[in-house]
Amino acid sequence: MPMGPLCPRSWALCLFFFVSATWSFYIPGYSVTRYNDGEAIPLLVNKIFSDHTQLQYAYFDLPFVCPPSGNKHGGSPFGSGQSISLNLGEVLRGDRIMTSDFELEMGKDVECQSLCSAEVGRENVKWARQLIKENYVIEWIVDNLPGATSFVTVDRSRKYYASGFKLGYRDISPATGRSRYFLNNHFTIVIRWRGVPEGGKVIVGFEVYPKSISAEDRLEGGCPKDVHKQQDGLGLFIAPDMSRLREKYAGLSYIPEDDEDDDGATLKIPYTYSVYFREENKVDWANRWDLYFTNQEEGSMTHWLAIINSLTISAVLGVTVFVIWSRTVQGDIKGRGDGAMEDRKLKAQSRRKRSGEKKGEGLLDNADVENEADMSSDDESFEDTSGWKLLHGDVFRIPAYSGLLAPLIGSGMQLLFMATGLLLLSCLGILNPSFRGGFVSVGMGLFVFAGVFSGYFSGRLYKTFGGSTWRKNTLITALLFPGLSFFLVLVLNLFVWAQASSTAIPFSTLIGLLALWLLIQVPLVYIGSWAGFVRATAWEHPLKTNAIARQIPLQPWYLRSPAGPLLTGLIPFAVLFIELLFLFKNLWQDKSGYYYVFGFLSVVSTVLLVTVVEVTIIATYSQLCSENYHWWWQSFLTGGSSAFWIFAYCIWYYAFKLHITGFVSGLLFFSYSFLACAVYGLLTGTVGFLAAYAFVRRVYSAIKVD
Incomplete structure (x- = not known):
C-alpha cells in the first residue's frame, strides 16, 4: 500500500470547497405547507x-x-x-x-x-x-x-x-x-x-x-x-x-x-x-x-479569526514537516545494514591504530594523508547512518498489544467515516434545523453502516501484525467501543429514569439500539473483517525485521513519560478551542440543537486533521531519531492526546460557564463529555496512526540495506 505525499494543489482544492461551504445554510423542507383562510x-x-x-x-x-x-x-x-x-x-x-x-x-x-x-x-x-x-x-x-x-x-x-x-x-x-x-x-x-x-x-x-x-x-x-x-x-x-x-x-x-x-x-x-x-x-x-440564528451571526468574525488561527498553526507545522520530508525522502538517504556499519567501524578503528603508530614513528607520507582523509570521510558516513536509519531492522516490529490496537484503529475508521458524512451532509444542507433530530439519526445510520469499514481495516491490520484468530479480532472490534458506549448510556439511564425525565431513553428505544448493534452492525463488521483478513493481503513492509530486537538507548524525558503526547496534544487543541466555545454554548446552554455554522466547523475540522497529521509526523520522526522503534502506540496516543485537553476544557466550562445543579445533571454532563472526548480521541488517534504509518513506510522504502 504505497502512500505518497498529497499534491499541494489537492489541499488547496479541498480548502476552497470547505470555505465555499461556509456560506451554505440549509435546504428548506422538501414540501411547503400552505394554509387557506379558516384552515x-x-x-x-x-x-x-x-x-x-x-x-x-x-x-x-x-x-x-x-x-x-x-x-x-x-x-x-x-x-x-x-x-x-x-x-x-x-x-x-x-x-x-x-x-x-x-x-x-x-x-x-x-x-x-x-x-x-x-x-x-x-x-x-x-x-x-x-x-x-x-x-x-x-x-x-x-x-x-x-x-x-x-x-x-x-x-x-x-x-x-x-x-x-x-x-x-x-x-x-x-x-x-x-x-x-x-x-x-x-x-x-x-x-x-x-x-x-x-x-x-x-x-x-x-x-x-x-x-x-x-x-x-x-x-x-x-x-x-x-x-x-x-x-x-x-x-x-x-x-x-x-x-x-x-x-x-x-x-x-x-x-x-x-x-x-x-x-x-x-x-x-x-x-x-x-x-x-x-x-x-x-x-x-x-x-x-x-x-433563530441572527444572534449567533454576531460571532462570524470570531469564526473567521478561529480559521485564521488554525491555518497559521497548521502552516508553521507544515513547514517543519516539509523540512523533515526534504531531509529524509527527497535527500540522499542511502542507508547501510548493521553488518556494513560494523565493518566500517572496525576499518575506521584499524586505520586510527595504524595512523597512531606511524605518527609515533614520524613516517606519514602522502598515502597516509589520503588514508587519514578516507578515515574522516568514513566517520562522517557513519555519523550519517546513525539515528533513525539504524532502526531499519526493527521499525516494523510488531507492537505490544497489537490485538487491541487493530480493533481501536478499526473503530476509529468507523467514526471517521461517520463524522465525514455528517459534516458533508450538513454543509450541503441536507441536515438542517427543519430536519428535527436528523443529525443524530443520520449519524447513527452512518455509524452502523460504517461497520464494514471498521471490520475491513481492523482485519487487514490484524493480518499485517501476524494475527491468526481473525474471528476473535472481529468480535473485539464489533463489541469493544459500541459495547462500552451502550453500557455507559444504560447506566446513566437508570439515574434519569429515577427522575421521571424525558431525557431518559425509553426501554423500547434501547431494545431498538441493541438490535441495530447486534443484528446489523455486528454482521457488517464480520463481512468487512472477512474481506480484510481472508480476501485482502497483508500490507507489505519495505524492510525485513531482525530476529533479535535492538536495544533502545536511554530516551529523553518526553519520550519516557506520558507528558510527551500530552504536550503535543496542546497544538491540535489550540486549533479547535475557539470553535468549541460556540459548540458548547449550543449544546449545554441554549440546548436548542440548532447549531448551523457547519461550514466553519468543516474548515476547522479539516485544518484540525491536517494539524494532527503534521504533529504526529514530527513526533514520530523525533522518536525514530532517538532510536526508539516503539512508534505504533505512540503515534496513536499523540494523535488522540488533544482529547485530554478538551475534557479539561469541559471541566473548566462546567465550573465557570454553566449553572448546572444537582448530582444527576452533573453526572450526565461529565459522562457524556467523557464519551464525546473518547470518540474524538479515537478518531484523531486513528488519523495520527495512519499518518505515522504512511510516513514511516515512505521513509524506509528509500533505504537500501547491503
Whole structure:
C-alpha cells in the first residue's frame, strides 16, 4: 500500500470547497405547507428544558398544566394527547411531541379563549416552584417551527428569536423579603405569515408571549376581563391551614407556616390563550429560520479569526514537516545494514591504530594523508547512518498489544467515516434545523453502516501484525467501543429514569439500539473483517525485521513519560478551542440543537486533521531519531492526546460557564463529555496512526540495506 505525499494543489482544492461551504445554510423542507383562510393549524406541545440542568420533562407530564382532553380539533383524526411518531434522533434528544387542545385557524384572531382550569396540590405547587427556580422554558411547535421568545438588538435594528418561552418567573416580596413564584397561565400566540404565488399562506414565524394572570376577577368563561392590562400574577402559594398546624404542633411556641404536608388543599390555575395572525413580507419561507440564528451571526468574525488561527498553526507545522520530508525522502538517504556499519567501524578503528603508530614513528607520507582523509570521510558516513536509519531492522516490529490496537484503529475508521458524512451532509444542507433530530439519526445510520469499514481495516491490520484468530479480532472490534458506549448510556439511564425525565431513553428505544448493534452492525463488521483478513493481503513492509530486537538507548524525558503526547496534544487543541466555545454554548446552554455554522466547523475540522497529521509526523520522526522503534502506540496516543485537553476544557466550562445543579445533571454532563472526548480521541488517534504509518513506510522504502 504505497502512500505518497498529497499534491499541494489537492489541499488547496479541498480548502476552497470547505470555505465555499461556509456560506451554505440549509435546504428548506422538501414540501411547503400552505394554509387557506379558516384552515386549522395544529399546535404541538413538546417538552420543558433548562440551562441549569440536563433533565427535561414532557409537557403533558407536568401535573399543573392542562391535561389533554382527547377531543379532535380542526378535522384531525387524532385527539389531543396523541403522540407524534419521532425519529431516533428526536427520541435521544428528549423530544416527546404530542397534539394539544389549542385551536388555531389561519387568519382568525382570538382575543381570549379558555383552555382549562387545573387544580393542583401542595406537592405539585412545590415542584412548579422548583422548575421556575431552575429557569425552565417550554417548547411548542407550529408548522415545524419552535415557539420562540422574540428579542430586539440594542440598536433596535434587528429582531431575533430564542427557542422556547418561560414557564414562570420569580421576584422578591417587599413585605417579607422572600422569593415569590408566579406561573405563566396566559399565552399570547402570534403567527406571522406571508402569501405565496401558488396560492394560500405560509407560516414564517411563531412567537409566544407568556403572562401570569391571577385567578381572581374573571369573566364567566374563565378569561380575564382585560388580558392586555397589567394585572396581578398567579402566585404559586397555598395558604396554610392554621387549625391543622395548631393541632399538629400543639404545645410548641413556634408554628412553622411553611409546612407543606399534603392536606388536600389545592390551587386553582385557569389557563387561557390569545391568537393573532400578522402578515410578514420581509421574511421568506426559505429563510424563516434565520431569526433563530441572527444572534449567533454576531460571532462570524470570531469564526473567521478561529480559521485564521488554525491555518497559521497548521502552516508553521507544515513547514517543519516539509523540512523533515526534504531531509529524509527527497535527500540522499542511502542507508547501510548493521553488518556494513560494523565493518566500517572496525576499518575506521584499524586505520586510527595504524595512523597512531606511524605518527609515533614520524613516517606519514602522502598515502597516509589520503588514508587519514578516507578515515574522516568514513566517520562522517557513519555519523550519517546513525539515528533513525539504524532502526531499519526493527521499525516494523510488531507492537505490544497489537490485538487491541487493530480493533481501536478499526473503530476509529468507523467514526471517521461517520463524522465525514455528517459534516458533508450538513454543509450541503441536507441536515438542517427543519430536519428535527436528523443529525443524530443520520449519524447513527452512518455509524452502523460504517461497520464494514471498521471490520475491513481492523482485519487487514490484524493480518499485517501476524494475527491468526481473525474471528476473535472481529468480535473485539464489533463489541469493544459500541459495547462500552451502550453500557455507559444504560447506566446513566437508570439515574434519569429515577427522575421521571424525558431525557431518559425509553426501554423500547434501547431494545431498538441493541438490535441495530447486534443484528446489523455486528454482521457488517464480520463481512468487512472477512474481506480484510481472508480476501485482502497483508500490507507489505519495505524492510525485513531482525530476529533479535535492538536495544533502545536511554530516551529523553518526553519520550519516557506520558507528558510527551500530552504536550503535543496542546497544538491540535489550540486549533479547535475557539470553535468549541460556540459548540458548547449550543449544546449545554441554549440546548436548542440548532447549531448551523457547519461550514466553519468543516474548515476547522479539516485544518484540525491536517494539524494532527503534521504533529504526529514530527513526533514520530523525533522518536525514530532517538532510536526508539516503539512508534505504533505512540503515534496513536499523540494523535488522540488533544482529547485530554478538551475534557479539561469541559471541566473548566462546567465550573465557570454553566449553572448546572444537582448530582444527576452533573453526572450526565461529565459522562457524556467523557464519551464525546473518547470518540474524538479515537478518531484523531486513528488519523495520527495512519499518518505515522504512511510516513514511516515512505521513509524506509528509500533505504537500501547491503
